Amino acid sequence: MDELNRIAFLLERQLAPSYRVEAFRRAARALVEVDVAAVAAAGRLRSVPGVGERIESIVRDVLDGGRSEYRLRLEEEVGQQAQSPLQAALRGDLHVHTIWSDGGAEMIEMVETAIDLGHEYVAITDHSPSLKIARGLSIERLEEQFLLVEDVQRQVGDRxxxxxxxxxxxxxxxxxxxxxxxxxxxxxVVGSVHNKLRIPPDEMTPRLVEAMQNPYLDILGHPTGRMGGKARSSYDHELVFAAAAHFGVALEINSRPERLDLQPDLVRLATSLGCNFVISTDAHAPGQMMWQGNGVAIAEEAGLDQDRILNALSADDLLAARGRP
Ligand SMILES: [Zn+2]
Ligand SMILES: [Zn+2]
Structure with a gap:
């Protein structure tokens, strides 16, 4: 019974009392001696030494579909314990796509995943009209999406x-x-460059500085357009980051494996200029919301202080920190 041995292992990781751990191993040893499916079908699992109510229900879960609820819950608890303190401090994700633009899942699926991950908030950030290739929303679609957000919020309540x-x-x-x-x-409002991202630095710098001055811009998304290990946009980092700090725009650390933008050296430079940051996943599917650890690793390598990371704040404090007019 691999399942019972795995549970024993997970309990050990949690430093559970050894008698609890041993109970699962003992039952696992006893069960390999019998034809588990046949014994279960005959309703006689409890006659196997060491099998009580809990283990019986785990064995039935496994026979039904492979994994027990009990094990899944333990896996989750142990996984959370393994998180770094910074990752555990993050309270939400501020860059998430849905099927409304180029994401692969409905809003409710992304929101349920955010709940499973323990987030207190999630921002739905689909693309804007110009990005036709990614099915950017029209104004009418954005209006509809506002209504959907209200509807999904009603469905999930205060979770x-x-x-x-x-x-x-x-x-x-x-x-x-x-x-x-x-x-x-x-x-x-996450502002990102997707088109003409390789214009010369003497055009990109004023373009970004202009954007930083927009009072509604909250976050500069994937700031250098880095992809596959290379920044695609070149500009005067000092000038743009100083403008971001001055006008209260946070810089995004994007957790997508192919982006990982900003890199630690630029995080350090931006920190020295007084910038704040967010660590976002830019998830286009539910599983991608688990990528936040990639961004956390960058922040840790850069020695970034938690005080500068806006999604370590509560939703109310985060909204207050946007510096909106
Ligand atoms: Zn983008
Ligand atoms: Zn995005």
């Missing part, structure tokens, strides 16, 4: 707070891709 959001394109002139009225209504 999590859903923030409205957008990953809006930073256009060539540095403006954002929504009218001011809509920017104002979004809880979280």
């Amino acid at each position: 999590i707070r859903i923030l409205t959001g957008s990953e809006t394109d930073i256009l060539l002139d540095g403006s954002l891709d929504w009218p001011e009225d809509h920017l104002r209504r979004l809880d979280i």
Whole structure:
């Protein structure tokens, strides 16, 4: 019974009393001596030495489908224990896509996953109109999505707070891709460069500095366009990061394995200039919301102080920290 041995192992990791651990190993040894399926079918599992009510129900779960609820819960508890203190301090994810733009799952699935991960809040940040290739929302679709957020919030109750959001394109002139009225209504505005991201530094620097001055921009998404180990946008980092610090725009540490942007050297530079940060997953599917540890590793390597990470704040403090007019 691998399942029972695994449970014993997980209990050991949790430093459970050894008699509890040994009870699972003893039952596992006894069960290998019998035809478990046949004994279970005959309703006689409890006649096997060491098998009580709990172990019987675990064995039945395994026979039904492979894994017991009890083991899954332990795996989760042990997984959380293994988190670094910084990861454990993060309270939400501020960059998440759904099927409304180029994500692969419905909003409710992303929100349920955020709940499972223990988040207190999640911002839904689908793409803006210009990014047609990623099915950026129209104004009408954004209006509809505001209603869906309310609806999903009703469904999940107070288990999590859903923030409205957008990953809006930073256009060539540095403006954002929504009218001011809509920017104002979004809880979280992530601004990212997706088009013309390789323009010369003497054009990219003023473009980004212009964006930083937009009072509704909260976060600069994947700041250097890094992909596959290489930054794709070049600009005067000092000038842009100083503008971000001055105008209260946080820099995103993007946890996607192919991005990992910013890198630690730039995190250190931005820290020295007074910037704040967020650690986001940019998840396009539920499982990707578990990538936050990648961003945490960057922050730890850079020696980033938790005080500078806005998604370690409560939702209310986070919203207050945006520096909106
Ligand atoms: Zn993006
Ligand atoms: Zn994104």
